[in-house]
Amino acid sequence: MKNSEAILVTPKHFEIQEYPVPEPKEHEILMKVEYVGMCGSDIHGFEFGPFIPPKDPNQKIGLGHEVAGEVIKVGAKVTKFKAGDKVLIEPGVPDDTCEYCRTGRYNICPGVDFMATQPNYKGALTQYMTHPEEWTYHIPEGMTTLEGALVEPAAVGMHAAVLGGATVGKSIVILGAGAIGLMVLQACVSLGAKDITVVDVIEKRLELAKKLGAARVINGKEQDTVAVLRSEELYGDHGIDLVFEAAGAVFTAQQAVQLVARGGKIMMVGTQSKPVPIDFLKINREVTIQTSFRYCNNFPQTIEAIASGRFNVKDMVTNVYDYKDVQMAFEEAIDPVKKTEMVKGVVKVAD
Numbered sequence: 001m002k003n004s005e006a007i008l009v010t011p012k013h014f015e016i017q018e019y020p021v022p023e024p025k026e027h028e029i030l031m032k033v034e035y036v037g038m039c040g041s042d043i044h045g046f047e048f049g050p051f052i053p054p055k056d057p058n059q060k061i062g063l064g065h066e067v068a069g070e071v072i073k074v075g076a077k078v079t080k081f082k083a084g085d086k087v088l089i090e091p092g093v094p095d096d097t098c099e100y101c102r103t104g105r106y107n108i109c110p111g112v113d114f115m116a117t118q119p120n121y122k123g124a125l126t127q128y129m130t131h132p133e134e135w136t137y138h139i140p141e142g143m144t145t146l147e148g149a150l151v152e153p154a155a156v157g158m159h160a161a162v163l164g165g166a167t168v169g170k171s172i173v174i175l176g177a178g179a180i181g182l183m184v185l186q187a188c189v190s191l192g193a194k195d196i197t198v199v200d201v202i203e204k205r206l207e208l209a210k211k212l213g214a215a216r217v218i219n220g221k222e223q224d225t226v227a228v229l230r231s232e233e234l235y236g237d238h239g240i241d242l243v244f245e246a247a248g249a250v251f252t253a254q255q256a257v258q259l260v261a262r263g264g265k266i267m268m269v270g271t272q273s274k275p276v277p278i279d280f281l282k283i284n285r286e287v288t289i290q291t292s293f294r295y296c297n298n299f300p301q302t303i304e305a306i307a308s309g310r311f312n313v314k315d316m317v318t319n320v321y322d323y324k325d326v327q328m329a330f331e332e333a334i335d336p337v338k339k340t341e342m343v344k345g346v347v348k349v350a351d
């Protein structure tokens with residue numbers, strides 16, 4: 001068996017390097033990688049290098065953490081899996097010892113070893129990889145490995161929706177219909193919410209949002225989002241119970257403040273790369289602003305939602321690239337024109 005991995009040698013440049021097939025430790029599985037989703041963080045890492053630069057200048061930088069495939073071999077103490085099983089993984093392995101792990105909030109564990117970032121920068125864009133059994137899940141009947149690879153970003157949406165308290169009867173607005181915004185949308189739908197408005201500036205994404213369960217869409221380029229939603233016909237003086245910021249822009253974060261109802265909640269899901277000035281006087285009626293980070297115990301429910309057909313990740317896939325074309329895949333993802341056509345890109349490493 002031969003193995004290789006796509007290594008980011010400098011920003012914007014991958015090199016596929018030979019690498020020995022890793023040996024699974026006692027509690028690990030060895031997986032043959034089939035599909036790897038391209039996350040916004042991978043695309044950002046490809047363009048600019050890692051968010052947190054490695055301490056060691058010779059550190060190998062791998063990318064990719066949304067991954068599914070087939071078990072090839074298991075360590076001596078593995079009990080849940082055997083060779084031939086189709087699996088997906090949770091890419092962050094927390095330390096299991098800190099106060100956050102002990103209080104059930106392992107997603108904010110400061111000692112987490114998360115793929116494609118510090119301290120190990122281990123990427124999923126490889127043919128074979130090992131992973132702890134504890135953070136590996138079976139792909140159920142009726143789910144493909146391509147869908148399996150997208151459980152991870154879907155779980156980001158699920159965590160935000162659960163934390164936000166999305167449920168039937170609540171008015172919801174999602175600002176931004178990129179991959180994460182559309183994941184949040186479907187998570188809200190799968191939790192029973194119906195009154196959901198999605199806002200974006202790209203028509204193709206809005207069409208997809210409608211198909212995936214949005215009751216209403218607004219093109220923010222053509223219409224004044226706040227004026228439309230605050231009109232008498234819609235939410236008027238009351239405002240919106242739950243607003244998700246999923247665009248990662250100062251403008252949309254400020255819109256969230258203008259839209260939220262008294263006692264309502266703003267969920268910050270997008271990564272804000274700049275500080276956002278907020279007029280707290282506008283939200284002094286007990287509004288909650290909460291950030292959401294990755295996911296915590298959300299994989300089982302996300303797997304069930306996808307397997308049962310209530311959460312449609314496959315229709316979000318706009319681009320599938322072969323592993324040998326990984327360089328082109330990421331070049332297209334940062335191309336000013338092509339990136340607007342891409343909702344979710346996936347790299348097919350093996351069938």
Ligand SMILES: [Zn+2]
Binds near residue numbers: 095097098101110
């Ligand atoms: Zn911890």
